[in-house]
Amino acid sequence: MKRACIVVTGIGVVTPIGTGREQFWTNLLAGRCGIGPVRSFDTGAYRVHRGAEIQDFLPEAYLTNLDAAHLGRASQFAIAAARLALTDANVEIASLDRKRAGVSMGTTSGEPREVERFDDFFVSKKLELVGPEFLALYPSHVIAAHIACELQLGGVNTVIPTACAAGNYAIAHAFDVLRAGRADLMLAGGADAFSRITFTGFAQLGAIAPELCQPFDRFRKGMIPGEGAGVLVLESMERAKKRGARIYAEITGYGLSCDAHHMTAAHPAGEGAVRAMRKALEQSELRSEDVGYISAHGTGTLINDRLETLAVKRVFGEASYSIPISSIKSMLGHTMGAASAIEAAVCALACFHDRIPPTINLEEPDPECDLDYVPNFAREHSVQVAMNNAYAFGGNNASLILKRSETAHQ
Amino acid sequence: MRNRVVITGMGIVSSLGDSPFDLHASLCEGRSGIKPIELFNTEGLACSLGAEIRSFDAKKYLGGRNLRPLDRTSRLVASAAQLALDDSGLTDVARNTVEVGLVLGTMFCSVRTISEFDRRSLEAGPAYASPMDFSNTVINAAAGQTAILHKLRGINSTISTSTTSSLQAIAYATDIIRTGGAQVILAGGADELCFESFYGFDRAGLLCRSDNAAGGFPIPFDARRNGTALGEGAALLVLENAAFACERGANVIAEITGHGASYDCSRGTNDREAAEAVGLSIRQALNDAFTLPHEIDCLSASANGSLAGDRHEAQGALLGLNGQTRSLPVTAIKSMLGETLGASGSLQAIAMVETMRDGVLPGIWNLQEIENDFPFQLATPDNRHIDLKTGLINSVGFDGHCCSLVLARCN
Numbered sequence: 001m002k003r004a005c006i007v008v009t010g011i012g013v014v015t016p017i018g019t020g021r022e023q024f025w026t027n028l029l030a031g032r033c034g035i036g037p038v039r040s041f042d043t044g045a046y047r048v049h050r051g052a053e054i055q056d057f058l059p060e061a062y063l064t065n066l067d068a069a070h071l072g073r074a075s076q077f078a079i080a081a082a083r084l085a086l087t088d089a090n091v092e093i094a095s096l097d098r099k100r101a102g103v104s105m106g107t108t109s110g111e112p113r114e115v116e117r118f119d120d121f122f123v124s125k126k127l128e129l130v131g132p133e134f135l136a137l138y139p140s141h142v143i144a145a146h147i148a149c150e151l152q153l154g155g156v157n158t159v160i161p162t163a164c165a166a167g168n169y170a171i172a173h174a175f176d177v178l179r180a181g182r183a184d185l186m187l188a189g190g191a192d193a194f195s196r197i198t199f200t201g202f203a204q205l206g207a208i209a210p211e212l213c214q215p216f217d218r219f220r221k222g223m224i225p226g227e228g229a230g231v232l233v234l235e236s237m238e239r240a241k242k243r244g245a246r247i248y249a250e251i252t253g254y255g256l257s258c259d260a261h262h263m264t265a266a267h268p269a270g271e272g273a274v275r276a277m278r279k280a281l282e283q284s285e286l287r288s289e290d291v292g293y294i295s296a297h298g299t300g301t302l303i304n305d306r307l308e309t310l311a312v313k314r315v316f317g318e319a320s321y322s323i324p325i326s327s328i329k330s331m332l333g334h335t336m337g338a339a340s341a342i343e344a345a346v347c348a349l350a351c352f353h354d355r356i357p358p359t360i361n362l363e364e365p366d367p368e369c370d371l372d373y374v375p376n377f378a379r380e381h382s383v384q385v386a387m388n389n390a391y392a393f394g395g396n397n398a399s400l401i402l403k404r405s406e407t408a409h410q
Numbered sequence: 411m412r413n414r415v416v417i418t419g420m421g422i423v424s425s426l427g428d429s430p431f432d433l434h435a436s437l438c439e440g441r442s443g444i445k446p447i448e449l450f451n452t453e454g455l456a457c458s459l460g461a462e463i464r465s466f467d468a469k470k471y472l473g474g475r476n477l478r479p480l481d482r483t484s485r486l487v488a489s490a491a492q493l494a495l496d497d498s499g500l501t502d503v504a505r506n507t508v509e510v511g512l513v514l515g516t517m518f519c520s521v522r523t524i525s526e527f528d529r530r531s532l533e534a535g536p537a538y539a540s541p542m543d544f545s546n547t548v549i550n551a552a553a554g555q556t557a558i559l560h561k562l563r564g565i566n567s568t569i570s571t572s573t574t575s576s577l578q579a580i581a582y583a584t585d586i587i588r589t590g591g592a593q594v595i596l597a598g599g600a601d602e603l604c605f606e607s608f609y610g611f612d613r614a615g616l617l618c619r620s621d622n623a624a625g626g627f628p629i630p631f632d633a634r635r636n637g638t639a640l641g642e643g644a645a646l647l648v649l650e651n652a653a654f655a656c657e658r659g660a661n662v663i664a665e666i667t668g669h670g671a672s673y674d675c676s677r678g679t680n681d682r683e684a685a686e687a688v689g690l691s692i693r694q695a696l697n698d699a700f701t702l703p704h705e706i707d708c709l710s711a712s713a714n715g716s717l718a719g720d721r722h723e724a725q726g727a728l729l730g731l732n733g734q735t736r737s738l739p740v741t742a743i744k745s746m747l748g749e750t751l752g753a754s755g756s757l758q759a760i761a762m763v764e765t766m767r768d769g770v771l772p773g774i775w776n777l778q779e780i781e782n783d784f785p786f787q788l789a790t791p792d793n794r795h796i797d798l799k800t801g802l803i804n805s806v807g808f809d810g811h812c813c814s815l816v817l818a819r820c821n
Binding site for chain 1 (some may be wrong): 479518525526531532537559561570578586590613807
């Protein structure tokens, strides 16, 4: 039995460089940077002070059923991205069989600001000010649940909190749900809100750059925490064609693996990353030479960029030097659980438009990172197949492969 | 053709023992794990009972391994994983030739670790927050730590869907094995009992108060119930492609034949919609298992003493099973284990496997007067002898998640 072909027909993003597919894509190709001084909390006690926050976000614009006051920030982003994705896909919510429409979202921290609020009251001995809203707002599962409540979707509803690779995991799960025939349409992606806890942790690991995120640059100094959401509308090719939908790309497969090596450090030979890429190629029934673009995890830390480069070389061999690779984290910072979802959207758009976004702030090449990272300027390039790589704490590795759809350019 | 998925090992750490046999014996003897809480101070809270694992010591299961980097949740999971791997015969040597995955359901992983990390930073300054603790603040920490400890290099994923997390994790792993994405996956769930999560449930008014007729204990499906009690634990199943299990001569315990899931967008505020969501998840599971309602020999209910949740599950089961619930034996083991959140569904599954073995279905502890219109004539406080070939496990979350699983005995 031939398995259903799953396609991306809608893209919704909320990012530090723009909300909505068009604004985001334009700014991404222009190499805009969304990094600035942290505003959501006082960084006076820290040695680093910059982040990629979303300014002037108005959740009300995306809400008709739920009240913004009863939603954490990650849920607000997630709902906005979900609505934007459905609009982009030209899906009328009223026309959906809602029991057959589900949600699969990834996240690193769920709704961290709610536990931070709890902690503030705990420390100031005013815990009585934390009421019944804490349980309703905090647990990470609320992100997918809130999307479903706002849009009234009664199908499978899952949150996959696999940290910085969560977006890819959530999309892979939605792909499986659709292929198994458990839903007709899935909203899949990731969301995270800028978090004091995350910022503190990465600062303590010495992983945050003082100024800029410079993936693969010789003098890169680390990552920049960010926030945002990315949601894709996924459905079968058959359904998409029947309703005359625009198809950005096809999802052909994924690979998941675990380093089982260290909680925060990647395996020194990129062992798990290699297996995830190979599994993704195998499931996609593609050869490594078919890949025309790699969206790197590319956090901008000294070790990670080096190991990722090594892992790509181990999978692609000599061909690695001719595959364009870019890290959009140079512009967006690291949007955590949203990152690989937003990057999956970028892969779909790269296949659709034959354009590749740049890695900005890449001035001085690192001798150990000697591949083609599309420095500083976007590029026109035929992309038949794109690979989206994401790596996370816990040694969770996820590679996703998207392919240009035959019907995309009609 | 999809691969058949079988259970070849089980591991638990619970308030009612650290083996499936002990768990089942406790449930059948009506021993409750719910007691006054010792892990933290409950002064000023409405509820003071919980099912905690007294004197839990991971060293008992993990010997001389370095456990310092693992918090309580991770230790629970790593311990249950060791027990499950031992039970299935997947030794260190065997794991060199087959990639073993881990799919863990958890509602909070460790909100205690997250909160303590943040509070340390608030009180002493960010420079005093521990980088090692930070690595445990991610919600996939327990799955990651367990993978490191047991060298589990296969698919590693974490599922968070409220109290349905572990059933969803089993469902997720089942689909991956069915389609050939993996041969062996440890699947199940865990949550620890801690002040931070307990406080949230208590303030939300979901926990049973001492003024109920059962002396403050949760009484699933009973007219006198007034809330649940929280528990903790970890429960993992070794799920395997049946052909692979057969080839390596594994002891096949039971088969996962189907699963289903749905979401109630009213989050329990609309009785009809909530019951329909439960019914939908059950119907999907039966369809997936090619099983008819009359072929179900018993129901392991999610019911935990919640006012609304128990009602929605009772009415939803009636819908999902086409009205065939009156002569259906029903158990609700949360009456003794408490609501163990991310561990609950996998604990239900393991308890059901034990009933398959000896034919004893534990009664619902403390149940006296089942609520009037609940359609279960065979939900009783007494144990029941049944010939359990096919069982249905149900899980209903506090805010809309539903998941169901069909388990079949292997001959």
